[in-house]
Amino acid sequence: MKNNSTTKKVIIAIVGLAAILLPVFSSDPYILHIAIAILIWSMLALGIRIVLVSGHLNIAQASFMGFGAYASGALAMKLGWSFWICLPLAGVIAAILAIIVGLPTLRIKGAYFVIITLGLSEVSRRIWMMWDSLFGGPQGLLGIPPPDAIKLGGLAIMFNSKVHYFYLAFVLFVITVFVMWRFEKSRTGLLLKSFPKADMLAESSGVYIMKYKVAAFALGAFFAGLAGSFWAHYFTYCSPWDFTLMASFYMLMYVVMGGTGSIAGPIVGSAVMLTLDELLRPFKEYMPMILGVILILVLRFMPGGIISIPGLIRDAVMRKE
């Protein structure tokens, strides 16, 4: 037990350090861009997972990201608000939306919730398309300002290079991981895990299930909103085509690929799949097919995801001895 947790700490420290130093080794914008994508997509995938822990499948995570992106972009463009105000606001707006959607649907068994989120992903796209004046219609918001420079004493972060964005994404990612970790390790995590098993029993013990489920859903949406805000200001534009059902599927796939059992799963899943996605770029039109097959195979033969591979190998070796 103890050994195991020390190993974990060492791994986290090494990976963390490597991540922090990445820009020192490579200032290649292409590499940095992929690294940023991995960090941001991990935030989204972690948000899906925390809801999955309570037994619910959210397939509208891209919509929450989209609402964060649009809210942040619109506020910055129309009202001229600073990114540093828009960023947390985007998270809060996405979270409020999650509460509105979650309240009527999380109380019922899983299937209803899945379908509602499915509907939400299509409906949200319609809203952005329709509402020209605010969201720019089909072509979206163009010319979203980059984050304002921060001046810390002599150090000025101008957001004129990918390195600055990388560190910003890294900070957001670390905050997400920290909050998710504490959330799951606290009693709330225990309660969330208890619901899929016997929610009636939990409720009859005085646990207000809805409070915890909605909180988990809102938390996942909050970080999706942050991710969306970052994405919009990083690219300086966003459109309805960036936050589709398909994008949500991809996020879900990262969770499943990595493994749903731990926080590391969705992060590993995002890293591996996004890298794979880059490597397979020449076969882009076959990507959905390949992804579909991978998804089916992983769930069939490796339900624990990529993260379970070391364990599987260890088991195999042990059996031989």
Next chain:
Amino acid sequence: MHLEIKNIKVHYGKVEAVKGVSVNIEKGTVVSLIGGNGAGKSTILRTLIGLKKPTSGEIWFNGERIDGLPAPQITRKGIGYSMEGRRIFSGLTVHENLEMGAYVIKDKQEIQKRMDEVCALFPILRERFDQKGGTLSGGEQQMLAIARAMMSEPSLILLDEPSLGLAPKIVQELGVLIRDINKMGVSVLLVEQNSKLGLGVADRGYVLEVGEVVLEGDSKELMANDHVKKIYLGV
């Protein structure tokens, strides 16, 4: 021998629920398995009918080895099974429930004949013929469950906890009914927690504790046994 269970072991994951049990049923007899929850009684029946695969051991029915076969195939060989908790199809009518019981019989006239015979045994079902199974009372549902198991014209019928949740009054009638079924030439394997009923109607009995047979023999002798008296009959 009608049914022979030879030293079967059954696991749920790593837990061994049945630890090498052997049971024999002579043609035309009533045999009871008694014991508390977790003794492995229901597991034995589920294994016998093919819903669960034994880890080791053999099951022979009418001189044919049946362990490991899928449940529908075992049913076709002439074993009827009234499940624990009745498990009737609550959204189907009584008539449709019985029809499903006769699923293995293709001939319409034959089904009709069985239906008449079974309804003669359970007159109450005739009155409820077009009612949905879920609207019957507990006792009626139990009757329907047994009747449904009888529809395929089995030579052996397995009854899993038929007395569970029934009024003591109905439990008395149940004993008579099991005897009636047996008189039709059907062998009966009865699993009961109500040991008084279980041993009362049986020719032979087996007492199970945590997955093992601790006592077996003529049911009258078992009822006189001190251990059985203390733990199961509570005299």
Next chain:
Amino acid sequence: MEVFLQTLANGVMASLTLALIAIGLCLIFGILSIINFAHGEFYMLGGFGVWWFLEAHPIFAGMPALVGYIIAILISMVVVAVIGMIVEKWIFRPVREPHETVMIVSLGVMLFLQAAALVAFGPVDKSVSSPFAGLVQLGTVSFSNERLAAIIGCIIFIAILYVIIDRTRMGKAMRAVAMDSEAAEVQGIKTGMIFSVAMGVSCAIAAAGGALVGPIYYINPYMAVEPIMKAFAAVILGGLGSLPGAVAGAFIIGLTETFVSTYVGAHFALIVVFLIMIGVLIVKPTGLFGHEE
């Protein structure tokens, strides 16, 4: 008034197509306990099926148009049913538990079929020339024969399905499996076979839907995305697992959608459908025809 009647007729057709998809979804949910996200793709394949036999490889060109059309629909249904049965047996069945896993697997199937259709047939909209030329004139309202034929076709398939489920031995066995698959198995019902049949039937009627109305709108790899969403809404409105509920839900959704599209705007339609869905769930969490417990 004319617009109203015209919209009503279109709404009825849209509702019936939705009902064909929704019934299949509902059947699969009831019997296999699977929320099958790939269901819409079978509808899409049905559409491509008639296109394949009538336009791409017109092998029935020698026959009278109507006969060729009907044969094309039937063959498409059979082919799609077989694909569905393969998917069920080799992909869904091995991972039946837990439900979330099967749902995600069905997403994988959906991605695969959509992309496969894109690779095989390309993204361009396909059209099929209908054997039903001309218009029916009902008072001041005119209605194309093609649409009338689709309506009649849908009604026929729904009726056939109703008879199968309600009256036949197989149908009763299906309902028995849906209620308690283990209890069904000990009556001698081979549940594996029932799963295959249920999947085959539901895929076949989805394909029928695609074959009947696909040509009226358009045929492309993404043609199922919207209908499946609305079919899900219909199934939820009616109460998961209830076949009459699915049909009722399909009519509520189909009519609302058509009328809102006509009188307010196409983008609003889906939003209104979504709001109705949430509204019903707030008032009656089990759907209109669903039961408590």
Next chain:
Amino acid sequence: MNQKNPILELSGVTKYFGGLAAVNDVSLSVSEGEIVGIIGPNGAGKTTVFNLVSSVYKLTHGTVKFNNEDITNLKPHRVAAKGLVRTFQANVLFKDFTVLENILVGCQLQVETSMFMDLFNFRTVRAQREKIHAVADNIMEFVGLKNYRDELAQNLAHGHQRMLGIGIAMASHPQLIMLDEPVSGMNNEEKSEMMTLIRKIRDRGITVLLVEHDMRVVMGLCDRVAVLNFGTKIAEGVPEEIQNNASVIEAYLGADD
């Protein structure tokens, strides 16, 4: 009969499923410190009464009062918070949680920190956790599962699983506990242990309402017994009265053999 205050009062409780009355106009009053049993054949509506009182189902008609307060159709967790908890039939437990974790879920009503505070490792949060663990230890001791603290619930013997179910309910420090068939599936020895435990619960000042089939247990344990048949209460009284009540014998008990 009993001069103490009524703690739980059902009046005219009715529940329809579809068009069928599962429970019809049942009234029942339970006094503080009593052990009251509800008996009747399956499908008579016993468990439905529990589900109505604990608000798992909504009542069609009637009222439920607890400590003179109307709790009809209150949300289940609110009912529990008032001090009224129940166990479930069979073994409804968090099967792949340890015994301790199961009890911890039951302890939630005593948690005073908020979800947000729990994100941080404040001293109050740590103190809170220690307090809850102490409560859980106490409960495990009480139901005799202290030695199984880290065992998964699904690996416990049947009898122990029932004890754990009661432990979860006790962890919320209730005033009234409803036990759904506490001894079903037990042999005589286990039954006596359970009877001892139920008496111990009552001795802690907790009122007990139970549904049970086993006549010997019901008659040996209960101060008063109510009999349900087809959703209607057909008799109520002390055990001796019930055993000699003509309509109960006719509908339920049958002639003594």
